[in-house]
Amino acid sequence: MDTSNRSEKPQAAVLSLQRHQLPRSLPSEQSIASICSPGASTPSSIQWTGSPWLRDTPDTSPPSSNAGSPKLEPKTPAEDSSISPVVESLDGSQDFGVAKNICFVGAGFVGGPTAAVIAYHNPQIIVNVVDLNEERVASWNSAHLPIHEDGLLKVVRVARDGTVNAAVSLSNSSSIELKARQPNLIFSTNVVGAIEEANIIFICVNTPTKTHGIGAGSMADVSAVESATRTVAKHAKKGAIIVEKSTVPCGTARMIQDILRYHRPDTSFEVLSNPEFLAEGTAVENLMHPDRILVGSAQRLEGFRAAAMLKAVYAAWVPRERIVTVNTFSSELAKLVANTMLAQRISSINAVSAMCEEIGLGADVDDVSLAIGKDARLGSKFLQAGVGFGGSCFEKDILNLAYLARELHLDVVADYWLAVLRVNEDQRHRFARNVVRELNGSLRGKKIAILGFAFKDGTNDTRNSIAVHIIRDLAVEMPREIAIFDPGCSSHEILEEVEKIGLSSSQLERIKICSNWRDCVQEASAACILTQWKQFRGRQLGITAASSGKGKKPVKAPVRDWTVGKQLTEMEILALEENTEYSSGTPEDPLKRLQPLRACPEGCSRCGTGSGGVNDQEPVDWVEVASKMQEPRWVFDGRNVVNRLELQGLGFRVRGIGKGLQ
Ligand SMILES: NC(=O)C1=CN([C@@H]2O[C@H](COP(=O)(O)OP(=O)(O)OC[C@H]3O[C@@H](n4cnc5c(N)ncnc54)[C@H](O)[C@@H]3O)[C@@H](O)[C@H]2O)C=CC1
Numbered sequence: 001m002d003t004s005n006r007s008e009k010p011q012a013a014v015l016s017l018q019r020h021q022l023p024r025s026l027p028s029e030q031s032i033a034s035i036c037s038p039g040a041s042t043p044s045s046i047q048w049t050g051s052p053w054l055r056d057t058p059d060t061s062p063p064s065s066n067a068g069s070p071k072l073e074p075k076t077p078a079e080d081s082s083i084s085p086v087v088e089s090l091d092g093s094q095d096f097g098v099a100k101n102i103c104f105v106g107a108g109f110v111g112g113p114t115a116a117v118i119a120y121h122n123p124q125i126i127v128n129v130v131d132l133n134e135e136r137v138a139s140w141n142s143a144h145l146p147i148h149e150d151g152l153l154k155v156v157r158v159a160r161d162g163t164v165n166a167a168v169s170l171s172n173s174s175s176i177e178l179k180a181r182q183p184n185l186i187f188s189t190n191v192v193g194a195i196e197e198a199n200i201i202f203i204c205v206n207t208p209t210k211t212h213g214i215g216a217g218s219m220a221d222v223s224a225v226e227s228a229t230r231t232v233a234k235h236a237k238k239g240a241i242i243v244e245k246s247t248v249p250c251g252t253a254r255m256i257q258d259i260l261r262y263h264r265p266d267t268s269f270e271v272l273s274n275p276e277f278l279a280e281g282t283a284v285e286n287l288m289h290p291d292r293i294l295v296g297s298a299q300r301l302e303g304f305r306a307a308a309m310l311k312a313v314y315a316a317w318v319p320r321e322r323i324v325t326v327n328t329f330s331s332e333l334a335k336l337v338a339n340t341m342l343a344q345r346i347s348s349i350n351a352v353s354a355m356c357e358e359i360g361l362g363a364d365v366d367d368v369s370l371a372i373g374k375d376a377r378l379g380s381k382f383l384q385a386g387v388g389f390g391g392s393c394f395e396k397d398i399l400n401l402a403y404l405a406r407e408l409h410l411d412v413v414a415d416y417w418l419a420v421l422r423v424n425e426d427q428r429h430r431f432a433r434n435v436v437r438e439l440n441g442s443l444r445g446k447k448i449a450i451l452g453f454a455f456k457d458g459t460n461d462t463r464n465s466i467a468v469h470i471i472r473d474l475a476v477e478m479p480r481e482i483a484i485f486d487p488g489c490s491s492h493e494i495l496e497e498v499e500k501i502g503l504s505s506s507q508l509e510r511i512k513i514c515s516n517w518r519d520c521v522q523e524a525s526a527a528c529i530l531t532q533w534k535q536f537r538g539r540q541l542g543i544t545a546a547s548s549g550k551g552k553k554p555v556k557a558p559v560r561d562w563t564v565g566k567q568l569t570e571m572e573i574l575a576l577e578e579n580t581e582y583s584s585g586t587p588e589d590p591l592k593r594l595q596p597l598r599a600c601p602e603g604c605s606r607c608g609t610g611s612g613g614v615n616d617q618e619p620v621d622w623v624e625v626a627s628k629m630q631e632p633r634w635v636f637d638g639r640n641v642v643n644r645l646e647l648q649g650l651g652f653r654v655r656g657i658g659k660g661l662q
């Protein structure tokens, strides 16, 4: 990587960057400086190729043509975060308007569930969720949602389909009436129509890492945000509030504002940052009980008003003290930092796991996690060692944060964040190397079973799964077969990801996707557990082994006299469902208020496979696995989910993560 241009950067720009005052213009071809730290070893996939904020010639092009990261501007005194406490005093019940119609642009993993939960708790607000992807929208409108998340179907059914009148008999022989609820959640491809109606528009589109051009492999591609914003700019009604929900580089709210001004110079819009912190697999739980809701606004009266209006939407179910308001840049930065620091904990414990394995002498990373997690300053979460973190966000957000650091000439800081990724990459390679090494250095003629493809349990999301990286490493060894089974992902989702990793045709044809664990392990020499699905712990092994530990939180609804004839909130109805005795109904619908499930078209390919296209849910029977696998029956437990001693008792050789051999 060429670093020679660094000294040619305009000194004024450098100084202003140090004061967080970034020039607004984009780089010309000639002035693009490589920002790779001299001598720094970055992962091979990460190349610092451009500096989108540094250009000494004025940018005269319309904002809509600016590709790549947004531009940052000097803060005005009014935007100083020190005055943000003002927002805390605005509670939305004051004269700032009340949202009646909300639009989500982007019905993905975040847009769909977030819109559904907002609609669920705000029956008086119409929530439109729009997407360009017709198939996805059709799926949201069916009984088979495109996303597999616990509890999501019920939330969607209540808001999308409405409910029927219901009566509940209480144990004190009184009863209460639950009035029917009208539908208020609509999924469609009518992007323009929904934008035109909305008071609040959430932009919730994808922001992957750029794959080509300046900043390829490191910088966030905000082109979908730009494109959605252009549509919003053309069609939003006067006074609509635009909310940036996607995870974006610092300064994107300003870019959105620029696009809005360009298309609608005579109308002023407020842009808020409201990043999402849900984790896949626990999306509904996280949305129902968020640790915090973060709202970033411009630090002026209109910004505070807009923030207050958004706060009022969340306050329908989130305690006000959990709704944090800051300035827009802090909010954008906080999201990237949160993900990076969560990933950093995983890399830290995975680095320890590598040491445990090398030390030998029985050092066990799970013991270390347990011991350090008891320290209240460290806490016990995100200390589960494993085969590394996957998913669509951690890697891209770390790259995004490191890119910003590099832009700010903070090379040591950038390298510090990138080390989190380097450890993660190394953890995956180490795992694959160990498989090959334990199988005598060659996989030729051998079958390898992959148990788990989703990047974590509880989701059908296969994007950037850890499995796919390990499969690539193993495929190079030309095994007879690599068989993959995941209880949460459909075969086409798995195949789509596998096809992206650039395997040769002879490597690809050795990969087989199975719909149950029996076929997967049949005649395999080794089984690799790559996702922490509870089914993999096995029938014999109980449910006490390390797991993702998602307990259902008790519903904290205010206790009051149920018989008072006021319409109950959904939180209160949830509490009622948990606390009343009922003689009929189903666990999902104890009060019998749901509308019948929407009928599928004849021959629906997803009927019978569960709501998320889910495969065989039967727990793995390790006794049976032992009879099906071939010697030497290796189990490489990349998630430390099985009971090693019990499996060894069944004749398996077991290698976990961070388990020093005794
Ligand atoms: N997946 C996750 O768990 C989390 C994701 N995020 C962030 O949220 C954002 C969205 O992520 P996902 O929902 O996972 O992405 P996704 O890819 O599942 O969904 C994005 C959707 O936006 C649609 N879209 C793109 N351009 C559009 C346009 N102009 N008009 C209408 N629809 C359009 C796409 O068709 C797609 O369905 C990203 O910035 C991500 O980093 C934040 C927190 C959690």
Ligand SMILES: O=C(O)[C@H]1O[C@H](OP(=O)(O)OP(=O)(O)OC[C@H]2O[C@@H](n3ccc(=O)[nH]c3=O)[C@H](O)[C@@H]2O)[C@H](O)[C@@H](O)[C@@H]1O
Binding pocket: 247, 276, 277, 278, 279, 280, 281, 339, 342, 346, 381, 382, 383, 384, 385, 386, 387, 388, 389, 390, 391, 392, 393, 394, 455, 456, 457
């Ligand atoms: O911005 C995002 O997309 C989201 O990214 C993560 O959520 P997510 O990636 O869905 O799932 P996590 O539970 O964070 O798991 C990420 C990866 O880390 C792994 N992990 C997690 C925890 C742990 O202790 N060890 C570990 O290896 C998981 O198996 C998984 O592969 C964050 O947890 C969310 O707060 C954030 O909103």
